Amino acid sequence: xxxxxxxxxxxxxxxxxxxxxxxxxxxxxxxxxxxxxxxxxxxxxxxxxxxxxxxxxxxxxxxxxxxxxxxxxxxxxxxxxxxxxxxxxxxxxxxxxxxxxxxxxxxxxxxxxxxxxxxxxxxxxxxxx
Amino acid sequence: xxxxxxxxxxxxxxxxxxxxxxxxxxxxxxxxxxxxxxxxxxxxxxxxxxxxxxxxxxxxxxxxxxxxxxxxxxxxxxxxxxxxxxxxxxxxxxxxxxxxxxxxxxxxxxxxxxxxxxxxxxxxxxxxx
Amino acid sequence: xxxxxxxxxxxxxxxxxxxxxxxxxxxxxxxxxxxxxxxxxxxxxxxxxxxxxxxxxxxxxxxxxxxxxxxxxxxxxxxxxxxxxxxxxxxxxxxxxxxxxxxxxxxxxxxxxxxxxxxxxxxxxxxxx
Numbered sequence: 001x002x003x004x005x006x007x008x009x010x011x012x013x014x015x016x017x018x019x020x021x022x023x024x025x026x027x028x029x030x031x032x033x034x035x036x037x038x039x040x041x042x043x044x045x046x047x048x049x050x051x052x053x054x055x056x057x058x059x060x061x062x063x064x065x066x067x068x069x070x071x072x073x074x075x076x077x078x079x080x081x082x083x084x085x086x087x088x089x090x091x092x093x094x095x096x097x098x099x100x101x102x103x104x105x106x107x108x109x110x111x112x113x114x115x116x117x118x119x120x121x122x123x124x125x126x127x128x129x
Numbered sequence: 130x131x132x133x134x135x136x137x138x139x140x141x142x143x144x145x146x147x148x149x150x151x152x153x154x155x156x157x158x159x160x161x162x163x164x165x166x167x168x169x170x171x172x173x174x175x176x177x178x179x180x181x182x183x184x185x186x187x188x189x190x191x192x193x194x195x196x197x198x199x200x201x202x203x204x205x206x207x208x209x210x211x212x213x214x215x216x217x218x219x220x221x222x223x224x225x226x227x228x229x230x231x232x233x234x235x236x237x238x239x240x241x242x243x244x245x246x247x248x249x250x251x252x253x254x255x256x257x258x
Numbered sequence: 259x260x261x262x263x264x265x266x267x268x269x270x271x272x273x274x275x276x277x278x279x280x281x282x283x284x285x286x287x288x289x290x291x292x293x294x295x296x297x298x299x300x301x302x303x304x305x306x307x308x309x310x311x312x313x314x315x316x317x318x319x320x321x322x323x324x325x326x327x328x329x330x331x332x333x334x335x336x337x338x339x340x341x342x343x344x345x346x347x348x349x350x351x352x353x354x355x356x357x358x359x360x361x362x363x364x365x366x367x368x369x370x371x372x373x374x375x376x377x378x379x380x381x382x383x384x385x386x387x
Binding site: 130132133135136138139141142143145146149162163164165166167179183186187190 | 296299302303305306312313314315316317320321324327328356359370374377378380381382384385
Binding site for chain 1: 167170174184185192195198199245251252253
């Protein structure tokens with residue numbers, strides 16, 4: 001079984017939940033009432049943190065688990081942990097200003113690229129061997 | 130195999146599809162033409178029902194399946210069915226008014242919490258035993 | 259193992275990544291600065307391509323993998339490839355005009371329906387046999 005990958009998946013799930021809480025908090029803080037999603041740039045940046053992370057969920061999660069299956073549990077969990085850290089860096093930067101989102105975004109994109117290349121490479125390798 | 134969890138997953142998938150249909154229906158009903166996503170609060174609430182459910186998909190689905198693997202198929206399916214019911218209650222309330230979204234939201238959040246705690250607890254337990 | 263389904267999943271992941279790139283490109287092209295997501299209909303259509311594909315991710319991915327498990331790897335990969343093609347047709351049409359999104363949308367919706375029916379049918383069949 002893939003216990004390390006399962007634990008990192010639970011951490012990524014917790015991060016999605018935490019970002020959802022931050023959006024609710026930002027609504028109260030900046031007075032953006034439901035169902036609106038625009039009207040205050042400080043709110044909109046926090047909302048973009050959540051949405052961008054959500055947009056990458058179907059990139060990260062399938063790549064993580066296929067990497068775990070084809071390459072290995074510990075390696076998948078290690079790269080997956082880098083993704084979680086990258087998303088935390090992204091959150092800390094982006095909530096302050098738009099240009100500060102870049103380092104965290106780059107870290108998580110790199111982690112996803114490693115996972116995707118390993119997943120696809122592993123699947124193709126197994127198919128032809 | 131995890132037949133019960135698979136069936137509840139198919140029900141959750143059907144719910145995502147149903148909410149997408151409701152957004153299309155609300156576009157026609159309230160005259161919000163693509164690609165706009167704002168302009169009418171009745172439309173925006175239906176759109177928020179779909180988006181909020183989508184935002185919780187990478188929380189619900191991984192937690193559900195890790196719970197099924199670590200705790201059990203029938204238990205995962207039972208809690209997963211509570212999530213589906215919570216989302217239906219959420220839909221019925223939220224489409225009428227913003228404050229009426231709360232009970233359904235609470236039910237589905239509680240179900241996700243149970244799934245997440247079981248998934249993480251199960252993975253950590255297996256790792257150390 | 260499900261090598262063909264894994265490869266098609268990696269292609270679907272690449273498509274999500276490609277659509278995210280197109281949104282970034284459309285931001286630069288049409289001058290829609292972060293964190294805004296509205297303001298120019300050409301940008302908004304590209305953003306809707308990404309968002310609609312994202313909205314269908316929790317419909318497509320679980321159905322694809324349950325279909326692979328219950329029906330078969332090669333069949334799941336074949337229908338999953340149709341989904342990817344449908345999404346490319348959707349992208350090529352929708353970025354030009356709203357009405358041109360329909361054929362690609364129909365192809366991917368049909369592929370998802372086949373996957374969902376096979377997944378649910380397979381799970382129920384195994385449960386009662």
